[in-house]
Amino acid sequence: MRSYTKRVLFLSTFLLLFISLADIAPAPGLRVLSTQHYDWLILLFFFLLLALVLKMGSMSSLSNRLFTDQYPSHDLKTALEDADLGVWELDMEKGTLDVNKHWACMLGYDPEEIKPHISFWNKLAHPDDWKNLSFNSFHGSQEINDNFRHEIRMLAKHGVWKWVAVNGTVVHRDAQGSPLKIIGTQLDIDNIKKAEKEIAHSEHKFRTLFHSTNDLIFIQDMDMNILEMNDAASKRLGYSREQMVGTKLSAIVSEEFHSKEQEMQNALFKNRYYVYETSYICNDEAVLPVEVSSRIIYYENRQAVLSIAKDISRRKRVESALTQSENKFRYIFDNVNDEIFMQDMDLNLLEVNQVACQRLGYTKNELLKLRPEDIETPDNSPLIKSRMTAINLFDHGIFESEHLRRDGTTYPVELSSSIVELDGKRRILTIVRDITERKEAEAAVRKHEIEKEMILDGMEEQVVYHDLDMRVLWANKAACKFFNNERSMVIGKLCNEIWPVGIDSNGNCAIMQANIQGISREIERTTPDGRIWSVKGYPLKERRGDVNGGIVVTLDITERKKAQEQIQKFNRELLRINEELKSVDRIKNEFLANLGHELKTPLSSVIGYSELLDSLTLGELNDVQKKASESIYRNAERLRSLIDSLLYLSYVNSGKIEYNFELMHIGSAIDEALANVARKLEDKGITVDKRISHEISFMKAEPQKIQELLHNILDNAIKFSHEGGKIEVAAYSEEGDMLKIEVSDHGIGIPDDHLNSLFTLFHQLDSSMNRRYGGTGVGLYICKNIIMAHNGSIWVTSKEGEGTTVHVSLPLKGKAVERKEYIDLPDN
Structure with missing residues (x-):
C-alpha cells in the first residue's frame, strides 16, 4: 500500500509542476493553456486517481493517508526528494520551512545553508514580491486558496535577483479553515522572463519599423483580405485602418492593372515571392504608381502575404522626362545639319544619323555594315590609322578628309572625333561637317x-x-x-x-x-x-x-x-583685305558663341543625369557604375568650364561684355563657390580653412561673374595642391571701403619669372605642367577682366615649392550703376 501512496504523492507533485509550467507567461516554444486544457488535466488526474483508489480499496482510506496525520512524514519527504524540481513544505503553526536540495541549488546554495524557517524565505524574497505571497504575514490565513501560484524574485547566493515560479497547495487546515501545512514547487523562470523581455522589445521594434517606414506595408491573408496596414499606407492613400482592414487590396488598384491581379497572385503562390508594378487609387482619387514586393510569410501562426509598396511617382516622372529627352536627342541627332557617326574602338559603325545616310546615299542598315575606308576617297583611306593613333593619344582630334558617296562623287569634310564613355565602354563619336563652301x-x-x-x-x-x-x-x-x-x-x-x-x-x-x-x-x-x-x-x-x-x-x-x-x-x-579679315573674325566669334551654347544644352542633361545616377535616384549602382558615373560628372563639369571660358573669350573678342550689377552677399557667394568645388576637394582629400570677417556683408557686383572669378581661383588652388593638403580662404574689409579676398594653397608654387605673365591669355608654366595638371591658360585672364570690370585689382604672391596666394581687392561702396552695362575691356 505504501507504494501506491508514493505514486499518488508523486502524481500530485507532477501535476503541480505541469500546471506551473502551463501557467508561465508565453515564451518561445511554450503555449498558454486555456481553461478547457485545465479541465482536461483535472479530468485526467481524476481518472488516474480513481484507478489507484480501486486498487487500494476505498477513496477514504487514501484520503486519510494523504491528508491526515496518519500519513508518515518520511514518506512525504521521500516523494519530495524523488521529484527533480524545487519542492518545499511549510508548517504554518511552527513557521518551519522544509525544502529539497533542488530548491537550494536553484539559488546557488548548499542544502545545509538553508535555514528551516519561513523568515529565511522572507529574507531571500524581493520586498515588492514577498508582500504579494498568499501565506506571508500580511494576509489573513483564511484568505489562502487551496491552490495558488506566484512569480517572485529571489536573491541568489551570488547576489543577483532571480525569477522563480512558486506553486502551492494547502494540505491541512484546522477547524476554522486556517491552513496548517502547505506543500509546493519552485521553478526557475529567469530565462523565461528574459525571453519575455526580449520578445516585448522585439515586438516594439517591429511595430516601430512597421509604422515609421515611408513605404506602404500591407499584411493579407491567403484570400488577399487585408489583416494589417502601416501608418504610411493610411496617410499616403487617405484611407483609415478601419476602412481597409477586411477588404481586398485589389479594390483600390487602378483599372488598367485589374487584368494583371490574378497573374500576380498565381506567380506569388507559385514562387512565394513576386515583384510587380501597379497603381493605387487614393481616397482623393489621385493615382499613386507603386512597385510592390510581395512574399509569403507566417503571421500569427498562419500563412499570410506581406506586400511592401514603394512610391515610384518620382521615378515615373524621371522616366517620362528621360524618354522625352531621348526623343528630343534623337530628333536633334537625326535633324542636325552635320553627319554623326558612333563607332567602337575597332572603328565598326554602331550608329549613324539620317544626314549621314542622305549625304552618302546609303540606307542606315547599309551604312552600318561599311568600314571608314569604304566612305573615304582612296587618297585619304591610308590616313585613317594615323588619325586613330592621334585620337587614342589625345582623346580628341580634328581632321580634314574627303567623303566618297555611293554614286562615286566626293565632297570635302572636317572630322571632329572624340572618345566618349557610353554604357561603360569607350566609343568614338565623330561629327562630320561638309566644308565644301569653306574650301x-x-x-x-x-x-x-x-x-x-x-x-x-x-x-x-x-x-x-x-x-x-x-x-x-x-x-x-x-x-x-x-x-x-x-x-x-x-x-x-x-x-x-x-x-x-x-x-x-x-x-x-x-x-x-x-x-x-x-x-x-x-x-x-x-x-x-x-x-x-x-x-x-x-x-x-x-x-x-x-x-x-x-x-x-x-x-x-x-x-x-x-x-x-x-x-x-x-x-x-x-582696306578691303582688312575688312574681309574682320568679317572672318566676326564670323569666327559668332561661331564660337553658337557652338558654346549648343554644347551646353546637351551637356546640362549629361550633368543632370549623372547627378541623378550619383544620388542613386535612378537605382542602386555597383562599384564600376559608380566610378563611371563619377567620371561622367567630373569630365562633364570640366567640359562645361571649358565651354564657359570659350563663351567668355568670344565675348571679350567681340569687344563688349554685359554685366548686371546688383547687391550680393559676400559670405554666401564664397560658400556657393566652395560647394561647387566640394567634389574636387573630396577627391583629393583637401580641407578648407574659411575665415570671413563679420564686418563685411553685401557689395554691388555681378553675381555670376564673381562666382566665375572665385571658381577659377579655387580650381587652380585645388589643381596645384598636394593630396590631403589644405586651402585657406579669407575675406575681410580693408580701409573700410575695400573687400579683400585671399585664397592660399600649400602646393607646388610658381617660379618668380612667371608671376608677371600669369594673367596673359593662354599662359602656361610649361608643357609638362599642362600635361600633368591640365588647363587652357585662360582662367586667370578671365579673372583679371572680371576684376577690371569691377574697378578692382588682382595679383599673385608665391614661393616655389611652398604654395601660392591669390589676392583680390574689390570696392565695397562703389558708385551706383545702371542695371545693365556694356563694359569695354582692354585687350591684354
Missing part, C-alpha cells in the same frame, strides 16, 4: 593671295615686308630688282645689308625703326643717280594693337602722280 572660300582666298602677289609684283614701287628684327619677310619684284637679288636671296636679310635707300645719315634704318615703334613715317632719299625716292613705312599691328612688323614702300617720286594713284589703289586693296 571654296579658301580657294578664293588663295586665288586672292596670288592675285595680290601678282599685283604687288606688277607695281613699280618697291614693297618690302619686315619683322620686328628688321629682317625682310617678303619683297616684290621691283624691290628685288632694286636690291639686284632674287627674292629667295632677299628674304631674311637685314635692312642695312641690302637697302641703302632706307639708311639715314647715322646708319640707321629709320623707316623700319618707326614701324617697330608703331609710327607711320614718310621720308625722302636721293640716290647717287639723282633720282628722288619717297620712302613710307607702315607698321603692321595685330588686332589687339601689338606691332608685329611693317611694310616699307619705296617710290620714285619723279613719276609721283602715277605712283600716288598706284598707292591709292594699293591702300584700297589693303
Whole structure:
C-alpha cells in the first residue's frame, strides 16, 4: 500500500509542476493553456486517481493517508526528494520551512545553508514580491486558496535577483479553515522572463519599423483580405485602418492593372515571392504608381502575404522626362545639319544619323555594315590609322578628309572625333561637317593671295615686308630688282645689308625703326643717280594693337602722280583685305558663341543625369557604375568650364561684355563657390580653412561673374595642391571701403619669372605642367577682366615649392550703376 501512496504523492507533485509550467507567461516554444486544457488535466488526474483508489480499496482510506496525520512524514519527504524540481513544505503553526536540495541549488546554495524557517524565505524574497505571497504575514490565513501560484524574485547566493515560479497547495487546515501545512514547487523562470523581455522589445521594434517606414506595408491573408496596414499606407492613400482592414487590396488598384491581379497572385503562390508594378487609387482619387514586393510569410501562426509598396511617382516622372529627352536627342541627332557617326574602338559603325545616310546615299542598315575606308576617297583611306593613333593619344582630334558617296562623287569634310564613355565602354563619336563652301572660300582666298602677289609684283614701287628684327619677310619684284637679288636671296636679310635707300645719315634704318615703334613715317632719299625716292613705312599691328612688323614702300617720286594713284589703289586693296579679315573674325566669334551654347544644352542633361545616377535616384549602382558615373560628372563639369571660358573669350573678342550689377552677399557667394568645388576637394582629400570677417556683408557686383572669378581661383588652388593638403580662404574689409579676398594653397608654387605673365591669355608654366595638371591658360585672364570690370585689382604672391596666394581687392561702396552695362575691356 505504501507504494501506491508514493505514486499518488508523486502524481500530485507532477501535476503541480505541469500546471506551473502551463501557467508561465508565453515564451518561445511554450503555449498558454486555456481553461478547457485545465479541465482536461483535472479530468485526467481524476481518472488516474480513481484507478489507484480501486486498487487500494476505498477513496477514504487514501484520503486519510494523504491528508491526515496518519500519513508518515518520511514518506512525504521521500516523494519530495524523488521529484527533480524545487519542492518545499511549510508548517504554518511552527513557521518551519522544509525544502529539497533542488530548491537550494536553484539559488546557488548548499542544502545545509538553508535555514528551516519561513523568515529565511522572507529574507531571500524581493520586498515588492514577498508582500504579494498568499501565506506571508500580511494576509489573513483564511484568505489562502487551496491552490495558488506566484512569480517572485529571489536573491541568489551570488547576489543577483532571480525569477522563480512558486506553486502551492494547502494540505491541512484546522477547524476554522486556517491552513496548517502547505506543500509546493519552485521553478526557475529567469530565462523565461528574459525571453519575455526580449520578445516585448522585439515586438516594439517591429511595430516601430512597421509604422515609421515611408513605404506602404500591407499584411493579407491567403484570400488577399487585408489583416494589417502601416501608418504610411493610411496617410499616403487617405484611407483609415478601419476602412481597409477586411477588404481586398485589389479594390483600390487602378483599372488598367485589374487584368494583371490574378497573374500576380498565381506567380506569388507559385514562387512565394513576386515583384510587380501597379497603381493605387487614393481616397482623393489621385493615382499613386507603386512597385510592390510581395512574399509569403507566417503571421500569427498562419500563412499570410506581406506586400511592401514603394512610391515610384518620382521615378515615373524621371522616366517620362528621360524618354522625352531621348526623343528630343534623337530628333536633334537625326535633324542636325552635320553627319554623326558612333563607332567602337575597332572603328565598326554602331550608329549613324539620317544626314549621314542622305549625304552618302546609303540606307542606315547599309551604312552600318561599311568600314571608314569604304566612305573615304582612296587618297585619304591610308590616313585613317594615323588619325586613330592621334585620337587614342589625345582623346580628341580634328581632321580634314574627303567623303566618297555611293554614286562615286566626293565632297570635302572636317572630322571632329572624340572618345566618349557610353554604357561603360569607350566609343568614338565623330561629327562630320561638309566644308565644301569653306574650301571654296579658301580657294578664293588663295586665288586672292596670288592675285595680290601678282599685283604687288606688277607695281613699280618697291614693297618690302619686315619683322620686328628688321629682317625682310617678303619683297616684290621691283624691290628685288632694286636690291639686284632674287627674292629667295632677299628674304631674311637685314635692312642695312641690302637697302641703302632706307639708311639715314647715322646708319640707321629709320623707316623700319618707326614701324617697330608703331609710327607711320614718310621720308625722302636721293640716290647717287639723282633720282628722288619717297620712302613710307607702315607698321603692321595685330588686332589687339601689338606691332608685329611693317611694310616699307619705296617710290620714285619723279613719276609721283602715277605712283600716288598706284598707292591709292594699293591702300584700297589693303582696306578691303582688312575688312574681309574682320568679317572672318566676326564670323569666327559668332561661331564660337553658337557652338558654346549648343554644347551646353546637351551637356546640362549629361550633368543632370549623372547627378541623378550619383544620388542613386535612378537605382542602386555597383562599384564600376559608380566610378563611371563619377567620371561622367567630373569630365562633364570640366567640359562645361571649358565651354564657359570659350563663351567668355568670344565675348571679350567681340569687344563688349554685359554685366548686371546688383547687391550680393559676400559670405554666401564664397560658400556657393566652395560647394561647387566640394567634389574636387573630396577627391583629393583637401580641407578648407574659411575665415570671413563679420564686418563685411553685401557689395554691388555681378553675381555670376564673381562666382566665375572665385571658381577659377579655387580650381587652380585645388589643381596645384598636394593630396590631403589644405586651402585657406579669407575675406575681410580693408580701409573700410575695400573687400579683400585671399585664397592660399600649400602646393607646388610658381617660379618668380612667371608671376608677371600669369594673367596673359593662354599662359602656361610649361608643357609638362599642362600635361600633368591640365588647363587652357585662360582662367586667370578671365579673372583679371572680371576684376577690371569691377574697378578692382588682382595679383599673385608665391614661393616655389611652398604654395601660392591669390589676392583680390574689390570696392565695397562703389558708385551706383545702371542695371545693365556694356563694359569695354582692354585687350591684354
